[in-house]
Amino acid sequence: MAGYEKELETTLRIARAAGDMALEYRRGGIAFDSKSDESPVTIADRECEKLIVRGLTEDFPEDGLLGEEGATRESSNGRKWIIDPIDGTRDFIRGTKAWSVLIGLEEHGQVVAGCAYFPATGDMFWASRGQGAYRKSATEEERLHISDRKTQAEALLCVNGLSLISKYPFASDLVPWMARFWTVRSMGGCVDAMLVSSGRADVWIEAQAKPWDLAPLKIIAAEAGAVTFDFAGDDTIYGGNYVITVPPLAEEIRRFVSRGRQS
Numbered sequence: 322m323a324g325y326e327k328e329l330e331t332t333l334r335i336a337r338a339a340g341d342m343a344l345e346y347r348r349g350g351i352a353f354d355s356k357s358d359e360s361p362v363t364i365a366d367r368e369c370e371k372l373i374v375r376g377l378t379e380d381f382p383e384d385g386l387l388g389e390e391g392a393t394r395e396s397s398n399g400r401k402w403i404i405d406p407i408d409g410t411r412d413f414i415r416g417t418k419a420w421s422v423l424i425g426l427e428e429h430g431q432v433v434a435g436c437a438y439f440p441a442t443g444d445m446f447w448a449s450r451g452q453g454a455y456r457k458s459a460t461e462e463e464r465l466h467i468s469d470r471k472t473q474a475e476a477l478l479c480v481n482g483l484s485l486i487s488k489y490p491f492a493s494d495l496v497p498w499m500a501r502f503w504t505v506r507s508m509g510g511c512v513d514a515m516l517v518s519s520g521r522a523d524v525w526i527e528a529q530a531k532p533w534d535l536a537p538l539k540i541i542a543a544e545a546g547a548v549t550f551d552f553a554g555d556d557t558i559y560g561g562n563y564v565i566t567v568p569p570l571a572e573e574i575r576r577f578v579s580r581g582r583q584s
Contacts, residue, residue, distance in 0.1 A: 324434075324449045324450060324451055324452040325426065325433060325434040325449040325450070325452075327380070328381070328426055328434050328449070329434055329436070329447060329449055331376065331377070331380045331381070332424045332426070332434065332435065332436050332447070333436055333438075333445060333447060334376070335372070335373050335376035335377065335424065336373075336422045336424055336436050336438040336445070337438060337440075337445070338372060338376070339369040339372050339373050339406055339422045339438075340422050340438050340439075340440030341440065342365070342368060342369050342372055343365045343369050343406075343407055343413065343420075343422070343440055344440050344441070346363070346364065346365035346368070347365065347413065347416070351363050351364070351365060351413070351414060352364075353410070353414055360410065361410050361411060361414060362390065362410060363407070363410060363413070363414065365406075365407060365413070366389070366390050366406050366407045366410060367390050367406075369406035369407060369422070370388045370389070370390040370391075370392055370404060370406040371392075372406075373388070373392075373404050373406055373422075373424060374386060374388065374392045374404070377402050377404075377424075378394075381400070381402070383396070383397045383398045383400075384396055384398065384400040384401060384402055384426075385397075385400065385401035385402070386401065386402050386404070387401055387402070387403045387404065387532065387533065388403075388404040388405075388406070388533065389404065389405045389406065389531065389533045390406060392404060399428060399429045400426065400427065400428050400429075401426075401427045401428075402424065402425070402426055402427075403424075403425045403426075403427055403432075403435075403532050403533050403536035403537075403558075404423070404424055404425075404533055405422070405423040405424075405531075405533035405534055406422060407420055407421075407422065408420060408421045408422070408423045408437075408510065408511050408533075408534060409421060409509050409510070409511060409512075412509060417441075418439065418441035418442050419439075419508060419509040419511075419512045420439070420440075420441065420509075420511075421437050421438055421439045421440075421511045421512075422436075422437070422438045422440065423435070423436075423437050423511065423533060423534070423536065423537050423538070424436055424536075424537060425533075425535075425536025425537035425538075425539070425540065426536075427536060431450075432536050432537070432539045432540045432558065433449060433450040433540065434447075434448065434449040434450065434540060435447065435448065435536055435537025435538075435539075435540050435541065436448075436537055437511055437514075437515060437537050437538065437541065439511075442458070443458055443459045444456060444457070444458050445457045445458075446465070446515055446518070446537075446541050447537075447541065448465075448537075448540045448541040448543075448544040448545070449540070449544075450540065450544070451544075452544070453465070453544050453545075454518060454540075454541045454542075454544035454545040456515075456519060463519075465518050465519050465520070465541070465544070465545040466519075466520055466545055466546060467517065467518065467520050467523075467542075467545050467546040467547050467567050468520040468521075468522075468523055468567055469567075470523045470567055470569070470570070471567075471569040471570075472569070472570075473501045473502050473503075473570065473573065474501065474502070474503060475503050476502050476503055476523035476524060476567070476570060477502070477503055477504055477505075477506060477516075477521075477522040477523050477524075478499060478502040478504070478505045478506070478522075478523065478524045478526070479505070479506050479507060479508065479513035479514075479516060479517065479522050479524065479525045479526070480495075480499065480505060480506075480507055480525075480526045480528075481507055481509065481510050481513060481525070481526070481527045481528065482527055482528030482529045482530075482562075483507065483528070485528040485529045486528050489528065489552070489578075489580070490580040491577055491578060491580045494577075498577060502524075506522065510525075510527055510530065510534060510538075511534075511538060513525045514527075514538040514541075514542060514565055515538075515541070517542060517547055517565045517566070517567070518538075518541050518542045518545040518547060518565070519545070520545075523566065523567050523570065524564070524565070524566045524567070524570055524574060525563075525564065525565040525566070526563075526564055526574070526578065527562055527563045527564070528562055529561060529562060530558075530561065530562055530563045531561075532558045532559055534563075535558040535563055536558055538563075538565070539558055542565045546567075546568070547565050547566060547567060547568075548564075548565070548566050548567070548568050548571040549563070549564065549565050549566075550563075550564050550571075550575060551563055551564070552564070552578040552579065553579065554575050554579055562578075564578060
């Protein structure tokens with residue numbers, strides 16, 4: 322793991338520990354509250370974020386922090402860890418396997434390393450700048466590469482946040498536009514993003530996303546060969562929405578969602 326080797330080793334270790342903690346909470350049954358935006362939050366979300374923050378602070382005390390559940394610390398060196406302790410809390414509550422621990426490192430405004438860990442399956446995805454993207458399961462490890470699909474007719478499209486699509490100008494055209502693809506899926510944000518990164522899907526469109534939902538996904542996808550941008554066409558994780566796509570389809574996807582600024 323050359324290139325941010327120490328950071329990745331720490332990140333993978335902490336992500337696994339947080340995942341183990343979340344699984345223990347899940348086995349005991351879980352209650353949840355609703356945040357101000359109506360999204361659910363559990364004690365597992367909060368305690369896992371505390372665990373991640375402790376681990377990162379111990380190894381990188383000068384780095385900044387930004388966590389979904391409120392962790393924040395200013396950076397003294399231009400580096401910031403962006404944390405989602407349980408991405409997919411609804412799936413976590415319902416007992417599916419489509420939830421993950423997300424940790425990304427931003428350095429001077431660019432995501433340079435990160436991981437996405439799925440505790441319920443044991444799959445770990447990670448990447449660092451210039452060093453490629455990888456997946457490791459209980460039985461195998463592979464370097465990730467996007468697919469070679471070049472047209473919508475042969476591409477698998479993933480769309481998330483369907484309940485929020487109506488606020489975008491392209492909403493009325495979405496269904497006929499999706500019909501131009503080979504098939505369409507919606508399995509969950511991180512799941513779908515990793516499908517694109519591993520060549521098992523070709524486009525991921527997310528109607529609403531925060532930086533902690535996206536930081537590690539961006540570097541993993543980019544190192545696998547994908548193109549990333551928000552609905553305004555900007556290469557940022559702070560735009561509130563996101564696209565990951567194979568390069569041949571980037572122009573068409575950008576054209577379609579560029580009408581996607583909130584009305």
